[in-house]
Amino acid sequence: MKVWLPIHNPEQVLGGLPEGVEVDVYDGSGDPPASIDEVEFYVPPYTLAQPEVWEIIPRMRSLKVVQLLTAGFEHVRPYVPQGVTLCNARGLHDTATSELALTLMLAVLRGVPDFVRAQDAGEWRFSFQSGLADKTVLIVGYGSIGAAIEQRLQPFEVEVLRVARSPRDGVAGYESLPELLPRADVVVLAVPLTEETRGMVDEKFLARMKDGALLVNVARGPVVVTDALLTELASGRLRAALDVTDPEPLPPDHPLWRAPNVLISMHTGGATAAAFPRGVRLIREQLHRYAAGQPLINVITGEY
Ligand SMILES: NC(=O)C1=CN([C@@H]2O[C@H](COP(=O)(O)OP(=O)(O)OC[C@H]3O[C@@H](n4cnc5c(N)ncnc54)[C@H](O)[C@@H]3O)[C@@H](O)[C@H]2O)C=CC1
Numbered sequence: 001m002k003v004w005l006p007i008h009n010p011e012q013v014l015g016g017l018p019e020g021v022e023v024d025v026y027d028g029s030g031d032p033p034a035s036i037d038e039v040e041f042y043v044p045p046y047t048l049a050q051p052e053v054w055e056i057i058p059r060m061r062s063l064k065v066v067q068l069l070t071a072g073f074e075h076v077r078p079y080v081p082q083g084v085t086l087c088n089a090r091g092l093h094d095t096a097t098s099e100l101a102l103t104l105m106l107a108v109l110r111g112v113p114d115f116v117r118a119q120d121a122g123e124w125r126f127s128f129q130s131g132l133a134d135k136t137v138l139i140v141g142y143g144s145i146g147a148a149i150e151q152r153l154q155p156f157e158v159e160v161l162r163v164a165r166s167p168r169d170g171v172a173g174y175e176s177l178p179e180l181l182p183r184a185d186v187v188v189l190a191v192p193l194t195e196e197t198r199g200m201v202d203e204k205f206l207a208r209m210k211d212g213a214l215l216v217n218v219a220r221g222p223v224v225v226t227d228a229l230l231t232e233l234a235s236g237r238l239r240a241a242l243d244v245t246d247p248e249p250l251p252p253d254h255p256l257w258r259a260p261n262v263l264i265s266m267h268t269g270g271a272t273a274a275a276f277p278r279g280v281r282l283i284r285e286q287l288h289r290y291a292a293g294q295p296l297i298n299v300i301t302g303e304y
């Protein structure tokens, strides 16, 4: 069985390969391997900025499985033919992305951007800050990353509100957002980008947020209507910490760079050293499952 992996020395890195698996390396640089007609299991390189690595999928005539190293899959799904199984990297980036969500929250609520500006200017500026303790944090998209965010919020003595697509124990459904938004001091977005969530954070959504509330986006840029957010930021009513933006990357002259009360972390949510060992574990597990004819994990179904 022919497998394309983005890692060099796969046998050493993965600690051996299942019987019958032959690997060609495709890391996104140079031409794709000549075995394009035979590849059955494809792990595209870990990138969200190189469309050619997913645009070649329809050319793979023997393809059975695409295993992504990103949790987001909206950019790849249109290229995956009927009958080919698409799996995402749910779980792989939870530690890093939830860590960044906390970092952004704490940075804004404790005034870190102002410290940096004051330090650059050599000025001792005392400021009174909001802080995180005793605040209410609403997690919109209480899935794998959302739960990891809540876990990391535990010691901070906050109230956590949770919203997912459908309600379940302790988690409200999407339709409860209008009543929950006005209660939250911090709204964290951790939803996938779908037809339902594209533009979800619009003028109406933002208008329901409390004065002075903080919007944290570690999901996908187009979940937020950028112009509506810019209006709220310009009025000084809301604050935002954005790991992801629309457009992405932001062009140098984009007004979001210079909007008041915004901190931008340039889509680095999953990008820490924690991703590599977790990625290796995921590839190893999926290859062994596939070779043994067992069900794969993280299969993307038609649900979204
Ligand atoms: N900033 C970054 O670097 C990273 C961003 N991401 C983004 O985070 C997203 C979420 O990842 P996971 O937690 O692994 O996904 P997940 O599938 O485990 O959780 C998503 C949650 O969102 C909820 N949801 C879906 N549609 C909704 C709606 N209309 N309203 C309210 N809730 C809704 C689902 O019910 C689920 O609870 C990914 O799809 C990806 O786009 C993922 C990794 C890193």
Ligand SMILES: O=C(O)C(=O)COP(=O)(O)O
Residues within 6 Å of the ligand: 048, 069, 070, 071, 072, 073, 089, 093, 267, 268, 269, 270, 271, 272
């Ligand atoms: O897994 C995902 O969907 C990601 O967004 C990965 O993000 P990163 O590029 O690692 O910050």
